[in-house]
Amino acid sequence: MLRFAPSPTGDMHIGNLRVALFNYIVSKQRNEELIVRIEDTDKERNIDGKDKEILDLLSLFGIEYSQVIYQSENVRFHTAMALQLIHNKKAFSCFCSSDWLDKKRDEAKEEKKAYRYDDACRNLPDELVIDNMNPFTIRIKKPDETIVIKDYIKGDVSFEPKDVDSFIIMRQDKTPTYNFACAVDDMLSDISLVIRGEDHMSNTPKQALIRNSLAYEKEIEYAHLPIILNDSGKKMSKRDDASSVKWLLEEGYLPDAIANYLILIGNKPPKEIFNISEAIDWFDLEKISKSPARFDIDMLKHINREHLKNLDAKELSRYMGFADNEIGELARVYLEEAGTTKELRSKIEPIFADKIIPDEFADSAKIMIETIKNSPYFEEYGDFKNYIMKESGLKGKDFFKPLRFILTGAGHGPDVAEIYKYIKNYIGEIVK
Ligand code: GLU
Numbered sequence: 194m195l196r197f198a199p200s201p202t203g204d205m206h207i208g209n210l211r212v213a214l215f216n217y218i219v220s221k222q223r224n225e226e227l228i229v230r231i232e233d234t235d236k237e238r239n240i241d242g243k244d245k246e247i248l249d250l251l252s253l254f255g256i257e258y259s260q261v262i263y264q265s266e267n268v269r270f271h272t273a274m275a276l277q278l279i280h281n282k283k284a285f286s287c288f289c290s291s292d293w294l295d296k297k298r299d300e301a302k303e304e305k306k307a308y309r310y311d312d313a314c315r316n317l318p319d320e321l322v323i324d325n326m327n328p329f330t331i332r333i334k335k336p337d338e339t340i341v342i343k344d345y346i347k348g349d350v351s352f353e354p355k356d357v358d359s360f361i362i363m364r365q366d367k368t369p370t371y372n373f374a375c376a377v378d379d380m381l382s383d384i385s386l387v388i389r390g391e392d393h394m395s396n397t398p399k400q401a402l403i404r405n406s407l408a409y410e411k412e413i414e415y416a417h418l419p420i421i422l423n424d425s426g427k428k429m430s431k432r433d434d435a436s437s438v439k440w441l442l443e444e445g446y447l448p449d450a451i452a453n454y455l456i457l458i459g460n461k462p463p464k465e466i467f468n469i470s471e472a473i474d475w476f477d478l479e480k481i482s483k484s485p486a487r488f489d490i491d492m493l494k495h496i497n498r499e500h501l502k503n504l505d506a507k508e509l510s511r512y513m514g515f516a517d518n519e520i521g522e523l524a525r526v527y528l529e530e531a532g533t534t535k536e537l538r539s540k541i542e543p544i545f546a547d548k549i550i551p552d553e554f555a556d557s558a559k560i561m562i563e564t565i566k567n568s569p570y571f572e573e574y575g576d577f578k579n580y581i582m583k584e585s586g587l588k589g590k591d592f593f594k595p596l597r598f599i600l601t602g603a604g605h606g607p608d609v610a611e612i613y614k615y616i617k618n619y620i621g622e623i624v625k
Contacts (some may be wrong), residue, residue: 543602
């Protein structure tokens with residue numbers, strides 16, 4: 194079983210979508226189920242409705258899953274497992290106050306040392322624990338030996354006991370900490386492989402320690418994906434618009450193109466343009482680059498354009514707000530200069546909108562509009578052009594410039610003869 198475990202705390206980041214895509218692809222390759230676990234235990238950071246938004250995005254990208262689990266519904270299991278750890282002396286109650294711990298943390302900072310818990314409460318006698326009415330947290334005992342994590346991308350990564358530390362698994366309010374909830378849930382769901390962002394690497398030995406301490410035998414495999422960098426070589430963050438999947442969709446990038454791009458970066462696919470089901474045939478987790486991938490919006494646009502070219506005319510026209518082959522073909526003519534559906538719409542909409550004609554062509558445009566309105570239907574652009582030229586008496590720049598503005602709503606663009614092929618049946622709507 195594989196899992197995608199988003200936190201409902203904001204717009205979906207492209208890094209998360211990449212994690213979801215890889216999990217989906219590998220689940221298909223291994224013929225294992227993929228579940229979605231909404232990690233909603235951090236009540237303060239949860240945003241209402243984000244869970245639904247994430248699930249809708251997964252469907253939009255064709256990422257199928259067999260189950261959705263809300264982490265908050267598993268709290269009773271987290272509590273039971275914490276009690277078991279206490280019972281087996283793998284965890285202990287810690288009565289150190291937050292003020293005290295903050296003081297220790299500050300001291301470590303002053304000494305320029307990494308803060309570690311000093312295990313002050315680790316060996317408290319049972320009588321002292323039972324009689325103590327003070328609030329307490331539950332800490333897991335740090336490991337005795339080095340923990341080695343096998344990672345498909347990073348190779349073997351070792352963590353020393355002092356770096357894993359005796360960390361808190363249940364807070365004073367008896368809610369589980371993130372690592373504890375995550376480790377227990379992975380066990381409950383019988384997860385075999387965890388694919389997630391490398392920002393979670395430091396959590397991995399902690400989660401392994403929790404499983405080991407609970408005598409869980411199954412070894413979970415890992416793949417930690419390198420981060421995605423922005424133009425300036427920094428981690429793509431909320432400040433980068435393009436980090437939000439929603440933003441990319443609103444900008445007119447197709448789901449298939451976004452998926453193609455996110456699978457392509459940091460990878461060596463056999464071809465540049467593909468869809469998810471093709472990727473299932475050749476994708477290899479072990480071939481993902483160890484170094485961060487750099488986000489390049491121009492490359493994404495190039496891929497988007499290729500996917501737009503592959504749409505049939507009807508589909509393309511739907512993105513333009515029509516359901517008509519000719520509008521799809523018309524949009525295709527503009528693909529040279531537009532790479533997203535939003536850019537394409539900005540070319541197609543002016544064709545049907547009221548025209549703004551520059552003053553220098555206002556007089557000729559007036560004559561031309563009247564002529565076109567009174568002209569018969571012409572199948573061929575050449576015949577249409579000759580007729581309008583003859584009837585209007587306009588020529589040269591005074592003919593071609595206003596004609597382009599009247600028919601396309603723009604001063605520049607693809608060959609009018611090419612455009613005419615697809616708008617000839619709409620001349621009445623276009624020239625008003
Ligand atoms: N909830 C974490 C996140 O959204 C993912 C944790 C995991 O995959 O283990 O970054």
